[in-house]
Amino acid sequence: MTGNNLGVFIVFEGGEGSGKSTQAALLATAVTAAGRTPLSTREPGGSPRAEDIRKLILGAESADLDPRTEAMLFAAARADHAHHTIRPALERGEVVISDRYIDSSVAYQGIARGLGVEQIRGMSEWATQALVPNLTVVLDVDPEVGLARANDPNRLEAEPLRFHRAVRQAFLDFAQNDPARYLVVSAERPPEEIHKELWTRIAPLVTP
Numbered sequence: 001m002t003g004n005n006l007g008v009f010i011v012f013e014g015g016e017g018s019g020k021s022t023q024a025a026l027l028a029t030a031v032t033a034a035g036r037t038p039l040s041t042r043e044p045g046g047s048p049r050a051e052d053i054r055k056l057i058l059g060a061e062s063a064d065l066d067p068r069t070e071a072m073l074f075a076a077a078r079a080d081h082a083h084h085t086i087r088p089a090l091e092r093g094e095v096v097i098s099d100r101y102i103d104s105s106v107a108y109q110g111i112a113r114g115l116g117v118e119q120i121r122g123m124s125e126w127a128t129q130a131l132v133p134n135l136t137v138v139l140d141v142d143p144e145v146g147l148a149r150a151n152d153p154n155r156l157e158a159e160p161l162r163f164h165r166a167v168r169q170a171f172l173d174f175a176q177n178d179p180a181r182y183l184v185v186s187a188e189r190p191p192e193e194i195h196k197e198l199w200t201r202i203a204p205l206v207t208p
């Protein structure tokens, strides 16, 4: 990938409660143990301005947010995150671990909300100057199982089950279309077991 220098950019995607935050934390520990510096970050957010935009997008007061406004706010937050957090860390040679990235926008806004895959992906690619992860890990879970686990209530969790099923299928389709850049793991197993599987794939990327 262009522009990463020696840094490695890893993204976790998956529905609500799929274990993204849990696996991101386990991965950061393993990266440190392997002698590399992890930079743990998340979307929406990951930089001070993007965290402000996150509050705007996910807050209850934004329940009437128009879907196009919402999509552009996600892209604006991502532009700031890529510019101020991700690229500088990659240039320092760090291992960036992001809880969600562009695929979340394409799955939720582009597909589940029906705003268009090309439009939403194109906007985020423009926003990030096409900063692409080295690997995206899709934590695949039945939405009913994930929603029962989720402990971070937000507006998206209130969407009907068919919305979450469309999101799940979208992530699986992205992975199927680009297997070299994706790893799909079943997330309905103990966290340590999931971590071991993904570390098998990630270790060669982060160990010199």
Ligand SMILES: Nc1ncnc2c1ncn2[C@@H]1O[C@H](COP(=O)(O)OP(=O)(O)O)[C@@H](O)[C@H]1O
Residues within 6 Å of the ligand: 014, 015, 016, 017, 018, 019, 020, 021, 022, 023, 149, 150, 151, 152, 187, 188, 189, 190, 191, 194
């Ligand atoms: N593999 C797993 N099996 C069962 N519970 C899990 C697993 N991974 C995470 N959890 C629990 O499920 C909840 C949601 O996990 P979290 O990592 O916050 O998911 P996400 O960040 O994808 O929303 C947390 O309470 C977490 O401890």
Ligand SMILES: [Mg+2]
Residues within 6 Å of the ligand: 020, 021, 022, 099, 152
């Ligand atoms: Mg989380």
